[in-house]
Amino acid sequence: MTLVASSIGRKVAMALSGIFLVLFLTQHFSINLLSVFSKSMFNQVSHFMGNNPVVQFILQPILIFGVLFHFVMGFVLEIKNSKSRKVKYFTYKGRANASWMSRNMIFSGIVILSFLGLHFYDFWVPEMNYKYVEVLPLDQNRYFDELVHKFVSPTRVIIYVISFIFLSLHLFHGFASSFQTVGVNNKYSVYIKKITTTFSIVVPFGFIFIAIFHHLR
Amino acid sequence: MNLTLKVWRQANSESKGKMETYQIADVSPDMSFLEMMDVLNEQLMTQGIDPIAFDHDCREGICGMCSMFINGEAHGPDRLVTTCQLHMRKFKDGDTITIEPFRARAFPVIKDLAVDRSSFDRIQQAGGFISINTSGNTQDANAIPIDKHDADKAFDAATCIGCGACVATCKNASAMLFVSAKVSQYSLLPQGKVEATDRVMNMVKQMDEEGFGNCTNTGACEVECPKGISLENIARMNREYLYASVKG
Numbered sequence: 001m002t003l004v005a006s007s008i009g010r011k012v013a014m015a016l017s018g019i020f021l022v023l024f025l026t027q028h029f030s031i032n033l034l035s036v037f038s039k040s041m042f043n044q045v046s047h048f049m050g051n052n053p054v055v056q057f058i059l060q061p062i063l064i065f066g067v068l069f070h071f072v073m074g075f076v077l078e079i080k081n082s083k084s085r086k087v088k089y090f091t092y093k094g095r096a097n098a099s100w101m102s103r104n105m106i107f108s109g110i111v112i113l114s115f116l117g118l119h120f121y122d123f124w125v126p127e128m129n130y131k132y133v134e135v136l137p138l139d140q141n142r143y144f145d146e147l148v149h150k151f152v153s154p155t156r157v158i159i160y161v162i163s164f165i166f167l168s169l170h171l172f173h174g175f176a177s178s179f180q181t182v183g184v185n186n187k188y189s190v191y192i193k194k195i196t197t198t199f200s201i202v203v204p205f206g207f208i209f210i211a212i213f214h215h216l217r
Numbered sequence: 218m219n220l221t222l223k224v225w226r227q228a229n230s231e232s233k234g235k236m237e238t239y240q241i242a243d244v245s246p247d248m249s250f251l252e253m254m255d256v257l258n259e260q261l262m263t264q265g266i267d268p269i270a271f272d273h274d275c276r277e278g279i280c281g282m283c284s285m286f287i288n289g290e291a292h293g294p295d296r297l298v299t300t301c302q303l304h305m306r307k308f309k310d311g312d313t314i315t316i317e318p319f320r321a322r323a324f325p326v327i328k329d330l331a332v333d334r335s336s337f338d339r340i341q342q343a344g345g346f347i348s349i350n351t352s353g354n355t356q357d358a359n360a361i362p363i364d365k366h367d368a369d370k371a372f373d374a375a376t377c378i379g380c381g382a383c384v385a386t387c388k389n390a391s392a393m394l395f396v397s398a399k400v401s402q403y404s405l406l407p408q409g410k411v412e413a414t415d416r417v418m419n420m421v422k423q424m425d426e427e428g429f430g431n432c433t434n435t436g437a438c439e440v441e442c443p444k445g446i447s448l449e450n451i452a453r454m455n456r457e458y459l460y461a462s463v464k465g
Contacts, residue, residue: 003462007393007431008421008455077431081389084322084430090223090236091315093289094388097440103388105433177434183456185449 010077015178017070022175022199024063029203032147032210039144046143050127071113078106101173108170115163122150151214160211168204175199218244218305221313222257224269227326230333234326236315246306250293251276251283253305271330276301278443281378284385285330286317291382291441299380299443319385323392323427334381336427337395341379343423344416345399347408367405374401376444383438383446389430394438396424397454398446404457414461421458 003009031049035042049055094103101108126146130136151157175196176189184192219242227234241257248256251273258268274282283300287293293303308314318326323336375398383394400417403409409416432451439448 003459006421006458006462007425007429008458009462011431012455012459077433081391081430081433084390084428085320086322087320089286089289089320090225090317091289092388094437096290096294097386097437098388098435102433102435173434180434180448180452181432181455183452183459185452 010073011181014070014073014077015181017066017073018174018178020066021070022171022178024066025203029206033206035144035147036210036213042147043141043143047138047140050131050143051138067116071109074106074109099173101169102177105170105173108166111163111166112170115159115166118156118159118163122156148214148217151211154215157211157215161208164204164208164211167207168200171200171204172196218246218308218310218312220244220253220308220311223313223315224330225317225326226269226329227318229328230325234329244305246304248305249276249301250285250287250303250305251301269330270328272332273301278302279378281380284319284332284334284381286319286385288315291319291385292380292443296440297443297445299378299382302443319381321381321384321390321429323390323429324381324384332381334379336429337379337381337392339427340392340396340420340423341399344412344419345403347403347412349408361407363406370449371402371405374398374405374446374450377402377442377446378444380443382441382443384429386437386441387430387432388435388437389433391432391438392424392427392429393432393451393454394442394446394448396420397450400454400457401450404453413457414464417454417457418461421454 004013031042031045034045123146151160176193179185179189179192219240222239222241223236224239225234226237239257239261241253241260244253244256251271254269254271261268272282272284274280276283278299278301281299283292285292285300287300287303292298292300293307295303295307316330318324318330318332319334324332324334327333377395377398379395381392381395384390384392387394400420403416404413434448434451436448439446
């Protein structure tokens with residue numbers, strides 16, 4: 001059996017794509033946070049990210065592949081796992097021995113996937129349309145206004161808040177779990193758990209803060 | 218204690234089972250759970266009802282035969298005990314207790330609460346051993362120095378009794394805690410390192426072929442394991458598997 005076809009191989013692939021997405025999330029959050037402090041700096045960095053060929057034609061496809069891979073593999077594993085117990089228990093006390101987050105990764109994942117659909121519709125589709133369909137002239141100062149415009153609608157802000165709460169729950173289990181999967185369980189694991197807790201609170205709630213901040217401006 | 222028991226009844230592996238409700242009176246809090254089941258079976262037989270089939274053997278927590286899923290948990294609500302070590306004092310008078318077999322595709326029901334766990338045997342046969350001659354020319358145990366920490370970890374892993382509570386409790390019916398314990402108990406010791414690569418590859422292959430689910434690190438297995446086998450073993454197995462895959 002090859003590594004990719006084995007249960008452990010698939011889990012490791014899932015974990016590595018998760019770690020990759022955590023790194024992307026950190027980068028995304030750092031850039032978004034700039035919008036709170038400096039309009040010009042946010043515009044500058046966004047323009048670089050939106051027009052640099054390395055980012056656009058190498059990193060962006062890798063990111064899209066990483067996102068798709070994580071979701072597809074997540075569903076593949078979920079289907080396989082659900083087949084592993086055909087007859088369900090009459091009484092199953094999952095909360096007695098495992099956290100809600102760890103037992104509902106597919107549920108929080110589906111919420112995040114739905115949010116990504118909205119996020120692509122909000123930002124990625126208009127961006128692709130601007131640059132490659134309508135081929136409008138470069139404008140280094142448009143990014144901040146486009147961002148703020150999206151957060152005018154309270155409905156959209158509420159959807160963002162709910163989605164990021166689910167992202168937080170997903171990360172609470174997923175971040176530390178990915179290290180366990182790749183074989184890291186030692187005296188440093190306690191620090192990984194602390195970093196997991198900090199990251200799972202700071203980044204999603206940071207995104208929530210940014211959305212509410214621009215809505216209230 | 219007077220109790221209501223909801224028990225899974227299934228005539229054989231082919232038939233469709235269902236939950237049946239029984240009343241049992243005058244249960245002593247000092248009884249073990251299996252003794253309570255014995256009393257129930259005597260009661261059923263006097264009523265002309267087929268007694269409930271369930272696995273048991275040593276009744277002292279070391280054989281790994283007893284395998285009930287009680288009130289939604291493998292081996293019941295107590296921690297670090299098997300069903301035979303679970304006592305009725307953990308329940309209250311008037312309680313309703315649900316009793317089901319360990320459920321997994323790889324653990325088909327034989328009858329009632331008895332399940333076929335021979336998939337574990339096949340995983341063991343695939344690599345859970347060391348190929349050394351132990352007949353007559355055994356080396357002195359102290360001739361090979363072993364780090365105390367490694368020896369302790371290997372011993373901890375070796376306490377796995379193969380009861381299958383990890384599979385039963387895992388929401389994915391994953392056997393990784395069991396397999397990782399068996400991998401670890403050998404790979405931590407010098408005698409087991411020789412075949413470490415083949416062992417982990419073969420045992421994981423067999424585990425996958427048996428139809429167990431995949432580990433999602435919920436940690437439920439570690440909590441419900443009557444021997445307290447640690448998740449650290451799964452991380453070790455994953456490391457060894459990756460190393461073995463790369464090494465080829």
